[in-house]
Amino acid sequence: xxxxxxxxxxxxxxxxxxxxxxxxxxxxxxxxxxxxxxxxxxxxxxxxxxxxxxxxxxxxxxxxxxxxxxxxxxxxxxxxxxxxxxxxxxxxxxxxxxxxxxxxxxxxxxxxxxxxxxxxxxxxxxxxxxxxxxxxxxxxxxxxxxxxxxxxxxxxxxxxxxxxxxxxxxxxxxxxxxxxxxxxxxxxxxxxxxxxxxxxxxxxxxxxxxxxxxxxxxxxxxxxxxxxxxxxxxxxxxxxxxxxxxxxxxxxxxxxxxxxxxxxxxxxxxxxx
Amino acid sequence: xxxxxxxxxxxxxxxxxxxxxxxxxxxxxxxxxxxxxxxxxxxxxxxxxxxxxxxxxxxxxxxxxxxxxxxxxxxxxxxxxxxxxxxxxxxxxxxxxxxxxxxxxxxxxxxxxxxxxxxxxxxxxxxxxxxxxxxxxxxxxxxxxxxxxxxxxxxxxxxxxxxxxxxxxxxxxxxxxxxxxxxxxxxxxxxxxxxxxxxxxxxxxxxxxxxxxxxxxxxxxxxxxxxxxxxxxxxxxxxxxxxxxxxxxxxxxxxxxxxxxxxxxxxxxx
Numbered sequence: 001x002x003x004x005x006x007x008x009x010x011x012x013x014x015x016x017x018x019x020x021x022x023x024x025x026x027x028x029x030x031x032x033x034x035x036x037x038x039x040x041x042x043x044x045x046x047x048x049x050x051x052x053x054x055x056x057x058x059x060x061x062x063x064x065x066x067x068x069x070x071x072x073x074x075x076x077x078x079x080x081x082x083x084x085x086x087x088x089x090x091x092x093x094x095x096x097x098x099x100x101x102x103x104x105x106x107x108x109x110x111x112x113x114x115x116x117x118x119x120x121x122x123x124x125x126x127x128x129x130x131x132x133x134x135x136x137x138x139x140x141x142x143x144x145x146x147x148x149x150x151x152x153x154x155x156x157x158x159x160x161x162x163x164x165x166x167x168x169x170x171x172x173x174x175x176x177x178x179x180x181x182x183x184x185x186x187x188x189x190x191x192x193x194x195x196x197x198x199x200x201x202x203x204x205x206x207x208x209x210x211x212x213x214x215x216x217x218x219x220x221x222x223x224x225x226x227x228x229x230x231x232x233x234x235x236x237x238x239x240x241x242x243x244x245x246x247x248x249x250x251x252x253x254x255x256x257x258x259x260x261x262x263x264x265x266x267x268x269x270x271x272x273x
Numbered sequence: 274x275x276x277x278x279x280x281x282x283x284x285x286x287x288x289x290x291x292x293x294x295x296x297x298x299x300x301x302x303x304x305x306x307x308x309x310x311x312x313x314x315x316x317x318x319x320x321x322x323x324x325x326x327x328x329x330x331x332x333x334x335x336x337x338x339x340x341x342x343x344x345x346x347x348x349x350x351x352x353x354x355x356x357x358x359x360x361x362x363x364x365x366x367x368x369x370x371x372x373x374x375x376x377x378x379x380x381x382x383x384x385x386x387x388x389x390x391x392x393x394x395x396x397x398x399x400x401x402x403x404x405x406x407x408x409x410x411x412x413x414x415x416x417x418x419x420x421x422x423x424x425x426x427x428x429x430x431x432x433x434x435x436x437x438x439x440x441x442x443x444x445x446x447x448x449x450x451x452x453x454x455x456x457x458x459x460x461x462x463x464x465x466x467x468x469x470x471x472x473x474x475x476x477x478x479x480x481x482x483x484x485x486x487x488x489x490x491x492x493x494x495x496x497x498x499x500x501x502x503x504x505x506x507x508x509x510x511x512x513x514x515x516x517x518x519x520x521x522x523x524x525x526x527x528x529x530x531x532x533x534x535x536x537x538x539x540x541x542x543x
Contacts, residue, residue: 006369007365010361014361022384023383086281099523104496106515113503121299206386213389215390243394
């Protein structure tokens with residue numbers, strides 16, 4: 001009994017930090033969303049929907065497209081790392097894919113802003129190679145830029161998890177299917193992916209939540225309308241000091257994420273308990 | 274058979290080359306911007322190269338040095354505070370009987386599992402009332418809360434990976450619990466704790482959203498400087514700042530496996 005008390009005492013300071021500086025402000029934001037003047041109501045929400053319903057759809061579409069692309073690419077890269085038969089290209093790919101993982105989002109925003117702009121390096125190269133004429137170039141600094149930034153940054157993280165799970169699979173079923181003449185693509189889709197789907201799901205959900213809360217990428221790549229809810233929240237605070245609508249937008253993005261987070265919690269609880 | 278395989282090098286090389294372009298193209302672009310004196314459309318490469326902007330960034334009057342110092346001070350304080358909180362918590366979570374252990378571990382994930390922007394907005398409002406807004410202490414608190422999941426989870430894994438028999442051996446030859454912890458368990462867990470310290474340091478160094486609401490414009494960390502320089506159209510300064518943030522991150526990626534051994538890694542989150 002005494003050790004239990006001691007153990008709780010040792011964990012308590014760290015837990016207090018989380019409660020005080022995350023959970024309490026989280027509840028404050030939910031409460032603040034319903035605060036209209038001195039009373040409570042849904043005024044902030046109706047205002048949010050009037051002003052920002054386009055941005056809500058925009059946010060969900062962008063994050064969903066990014067999540068889908070990240071899933072497809074991480075399966076493709078992880079699959080090649082596991083089933084690839086050319087040791088040299090497997091080694092090159094293993095060395096190559098991780099680079100963007102630890103690059104901060106703010107740096108990703110700056111790097112891609114200069115690279116993808118109408119007169120950025122990408123278009124300059126295409127023009128000098130004769131693939132495009134200067135008049136045909138278009139900038140990618142709109143929804144496509146945000147999707148590219150998200151996929152560029154998050155794919156290595158999910159791939160790392162997925163490739164790790166694939167590497168620890170039992171090779172015998174793969175070898176057996178191979179001996180029976182199944183193609184590698186079929187082995188990947190029918191044997192490998194179903195066995196790593198739990199890990200894939202966890203990686204994708206963590207990425208989904210991350211993308212829902214990144215402020216720097218939308219601010220730097222696409223600050224004009226339509227933009228993501230995070231940029232709208234920052235705008236409401238900085239330009240209007242309007243905490244009511246900012247909190248309502250926060251609650252809406254929480255609700256959009258909550259469904260996804262619920263799946264995640266269920267998954268980890270299942271693994272843990 | 275060989276003829277059939279030989280043909281495959283072409284698409285393989287093409288895809289790997291494309292991937293290398295997608296990953297290193299933007300990074301090369303960043304490097305070019307840091308040394309571009311003059312660069313405009315439609316020239317593929319800068320017209321003049323030089324280090325004028327580096328001089329400007331690193332001049333004593335330049336605000337980049339001040340931002341770099343602020344960032345390092347904030348990150349160091351964040352690491353110290355996180356470890357002070359995470360070492361006892363990690364020890365308790367790995368060694369002692371703890372009710373609701375799984376739930377407590379999950380609680381540290383909460384700051385990563387919810388969109389944190391609305392939280393920062395309300396912390397900033399609260400800090401403003403108690404005078405913590407725009408102070409180093411305020412920014413450190415926000416960074417600690419966000420980085421605690423790495424600190425606690427990796428510390429827990431690091432202590433779990435230390436053989437409990439060694440600790441019991443020390444106890445049986447007369448060492449007290451604190452002595453056994455200090456002389457046996459702590460040194461053996463040190464590489465894992467080091468890894469968690471680096472994780473927390475990088476998280477703090479790179480953190481933008483929290484610093485933007487709680488710190489700006491008084492506590493001007495490197496990410497905030499990058500953002501202001503970039504939105505002011507000063508791509509050279511922004512790119513040099515981005516490079517300063519990039520180097521520690523990539524350096525860590527290259528050495529992470531040395532600190533985070535497989536026996537610790539396999540215990541993270543358990």
